[in-house]
Amino acid sequence: IAGITQAPTSQILAAGRRMTLRCTQDMRHNAMYWYRQDLGLGLRLIHYSNTAGTTGKGEVPDGYSVSRANTDDFPLTLASAVPSQTSVYFCASRPDRGNEAFFGQGTRLTVV
Amino acid sequence: QKEVEQNSGPLSVPEGAIASLNCTYSDRVSQSFFWYRQYSGKSPELIMSIYSNGDKEDGRFTAQLNKASQYVSLLIRDSQPSDSATYLCAVTSIKAAGNKLTFGGGTRVLVKP
Numbered sequence: 001i002a003g004i005t006q007a008p009t010s011q012i013l014a015a016g017r018r019m020t021l022r023c024t025q026d027m028r029h030n031a032m033y034w035y036r037q038d039l040g041l042g043l044r045l046i047h048y049s050n051t052a053g054t055t056g057k058g059e060v061p062d063g064y065s066v067s068r069a070n071t072d073d074f075p076l077t078l079a080s081a082v083p084s085q086t087s088v089y090f091c092a093s094r095p096d097r098g099n100e101a102f103f104g105q106g107t108r109l110t111v112v
Numbered sequence: 113q114k115e116v117e118q119n120s121g122p123l124s125v126p127e128g129a130i131a132s133l134n135c136t137y138s139d140r141v142s143q144s145f146f147w148y149r150q151y152s153g154k155s156p157e158l159i160m161s162i163y164s165n166g167d168k169e170d171g172r173f174t175a176q177l178n179k180a181s182q183y184v185s186l187l188i189r190d191s192q193p194s195d196s197a198t199y200l201c202a203v204t205s206i207k208a209a210g211n212k213l214t215f216g217g218g219t220r221v222l223v224k225p
Binding site: 040041045058092100 | 158
């Protein structure tokens with residue numbers, strides 16, 4: 001793994017189903033973020049984690065949960081998907097004193 | 113009020129001209145400021161970061177920060193068609209809950225040959 005990886009790349013999901021989007025980084029960054037991106041709304045923060053074992057709510061946390069059991073992984077779970085959760089999801093990580101947030105390639109999720 | 117606001121555009125700029133993008137933020141304790149470029153269907157990529165008041169230049173890009181007025185801007189000189197993209201302003205702030213990285217809605221820039 002080089003950098004930050006998301007899986008799956010895309011997914012079509014039936015409404016009401018549970019889904020976990022995976023995010024893994026090998027840069028040992030403490031801070032990690034989940035965003036959703038919808039046309040005209042930019043990147044909206046769903047949840048974030050400053051270090052393993054801690055998480056925080058962002059701008060649009062409802063319907064999503066996260067966990068941070070270790071430094072490398074930061075999965076995002078949709079407990080019961082709804083069509084309004086159709087979006088492109090980006091995971092990102094950032095070093096403690098660094099400039100740049102590194103982004104995964106994104107997951108395109110369609111809830112039908 | 114959104115924490116970070118940008119004009120959505122599109123900002124149409126002739127090739128070779130200067131593109132000027134603005135961003136305002138609401139949290140006075142914001143510490144770090146970034147401009148990201150995002151091509152359609154791709155992930156955002158960092159093009160500029162700025163931490164103190166004033167100007168910072170990097171190639172054809174200049175970032176300007178004014179903390180008193182709570183705005184940060186990006187100038188793109190000698191705009192090229194390859195600069196056509198969405199530009200995202202991002203801000204970090206350290207609050208009780210920790211270090212958040214918040215983005216604006218983005219400004220779409222179209223550079224016309």
